Amino acid sequence: MARKRNERFEALLKEAAWSRAQAAGAFVRVASESNLTDYTRIARQHVQHWVDGHEPSGQAPIIMCEALSRRLRRVVTAGEAGFTAPNSPAQGALDWRVDPLIALNDLGSTDLDPDRRSLLRGGVYSAAALALPAESWWVEMAKEPPSAGKSAQRVGRGDVESVREMTLAFSRMDQRRGGGHGRSALVEYLRSDVARYLVGKFPDDRVRRDMHSAAAEGAYLSGWMAFDNGEHDVAEPYFALGLKLAARSGDAPLSGHILRAMAHQALDLGLFNKALELSAASIDRQRYESATPRERALLGVVHARCLAASGQKKAATKTLLRAEDDLRSAHDGIEEPARTFFFGQASLAHETACTLRILNDQKGAIDQFGRSVRTRGAAFKRTHAVTLGYLGATQMSVGRVEEACATWSRALDAMEEGVYSGRARQRVLEMRQLLSPYRRRGISAVVEVETRTADYLRTVD
Template sequence: MAAVKECQWSYDACAAAVRAVAREHNDDLSSCDRSHVGHWVGGVRPSAQTQRYLAEAISRRLGYVVHPTDLGFSTGGSLEPDLGGLDWWKHDPATDLLTVGRADLERRAFGLTALYSLAALAVPLDSWQEIAERGRRAQGGDVAVGRSEIAAVRDMLAVFGKADERFGGGHARLAVVQYLTSDVAGYLRGSFSSDADRRAMFSAAAEMTYLAGWKAFDSSLHGLAQRYYVQSLRLANEADDRALAGFTLRAMAHQAVDLGHGQEALELASSSLEWSKGRATPAATALFTILTARGHAATSDSARTSSAISAAETHLSNASPEDEPMWIRTSGFTETSLASQAGQALRDLGDLPGAERQLRRSIATRNAETYRRIHTLTLANLADVQCTQGRLSEAAENWNHAMDAMAGVKSGRAHSAVTNIRTRLSSLGPRLPTFAKRLDQRAADCLRTA
């Protein structure tokens, strides 16, 4: 296989790269080794999903998108060639939103098999104006769209957004996608009485598409989440809503850092600040800035991490909640959320006492019932930090609180937090104290019934 040779990989290195991509998608390919790569090079076809892992691993190595078909594999009629490259900037966003949404609704396996692509993170910020102009020329459907339709979309956003924070991304995820592909996509193709109405509808559609992406991210469907995020960016660009585009770039940075791509996370967070400069409110700027702290921490830059945390706190202190956009108010970004992100940044740097202070601050100031999912995750993060410091009894108490809080929450991230409990406890060996054994059993039962 010429592409493997072009990567200048040994067979062992190729197998390791494929295993790394698989891990991002919660797929255990620990058995994949150099002998498998040798078989592939010799003409043996791996499974369809392994073909995608291999193509993504090669894409990351070479710096451009490689599809399974480029490696000589047949797609068997899959939509993946159309969706895998994310090179949709030449199409109008309403069409591409429909393509992704319908694949999500009609092909159950699509959300599970869509891969997270590092190549797709290089969004063409410098050419968005020309892309937006093409979109404006493409408008002109038969449906008349005005203020009442815009208000309807925003009302639905408020309902879906509140439910998401309380019950998790797995709750009503497909209902959001169904609404996007029916009502919202129809509005985007409609006719508008003014450019202001057109921008307002595209902005509302961008927020709804962001929510679809966030719900997929929270459900650990990372490739699918990325596809919705890219479409949200395009719609925000059509609306000339740079602050909202920054909000989505920040979400992409959050996803990247969670998946272990620190440098890419830093670049995305920095882009969110650059793209929204002069347009973002103080709280929005604080949110974008705290994600740069996560990126700096992931790249082991302690000085810039501390500076970014301080800058974010200063921006937030200048915010007036009533003047912030709805997407800031709905997501509940306040001192509480900033402290949670700061705690994770300090944890990644290895400053465990500092991380614990910030996470405790977040837990103490959060409305736990309204924001049940993030409260669950923050408790789990605090417990993990305490366990790392050797304080197992305190960690167990907070892990139990986290499982109490997650009752009724459908979230892949919460599920991963419970899996982590068992992983951490198993690393301590068989001679666990009784309270830890009870916790391990509770975590096992929780995973079994999830």
């Protein structure tokens, strides 16, 4: 029996003004970005088969729909494209209409279940799904939800502090060891203890809001750890979940903090317009105005990087200067949120250097990366290793080969002390790529770093 032509998919290709080859190219770009290497050989004939009625297998429907979504600037679902796609718990977290408690339970259960984890890991980062909701959504989310049932446990101020302390402990571990260490334990804590607290009986609305804020920080941290480990498809729904919980708590600065992280992720993925949109939202009105100086500085430096990536040099420079002023105004008498414990002069210098690199000021970037390395404490081993990786790459860009190798040796020293981080691994891959033109020149420093990078990759892959 002849297959029925997929007219829905064909109509979307026409709307996108794509040939079959162009559609295949867009598909491969999304698959490559999400490290779905099994799908990077899709060609025009595959797209034609799908138009002819053959059902794309595995994650292919999700990848194709994401490519179409980006092209058409709206969310294209598998159903609209005439495909059958596996249901993912990420969809609930990314749908602003889905209650955060439902999203938390679904995400956590799937993330921790070996048999279902593939539904979450192996998806794609969805830029189209991150269209932020209207102002009315934020207002509605901040309203008090229905009262808990009679059998619900009592939840007090001490429980809120317990969640905050636990999240801070995981955050400090992330700074030392990287996002690849301990995230599943955090997810288990969110899914069990924190989820029960969120449906408990609160003595007053302030405690309710504070508990949702504490839960939001935990969800955000789980997303950040996944992002650091290169699991972008996992990070995205946790960031969205954190944003929902922050909105329910009415915590505007925390919403800005999470939007800042989402902008950072989009920036790293090369989605500069989306990154700028998210970073602009992170500093919008109350999110910036009611934040403490240290957090304003953090929001500002990421916004500066996004401006630079979008070609807005003057605005990026002005924003950097404002971030410096904000950090300068932070002092011991101001109570800062625990989530900003890591952000100081070293972090500001790192972010400034990243912005200067984008603006092609390599000398300025080297100076700022060096300043970051000199001022960062030993407790921040993961970030220290990443900064050294960037510093070496920037030194290489101006021909300082042996100096770069010495810097990279220090980076590898830090990484080899139990750092599990996708961002750190990416720096090692960059080292190998940048050293490749020098492999046959007999430079001992190059040979040494090459050998160490190969050994490191064998241990983490």
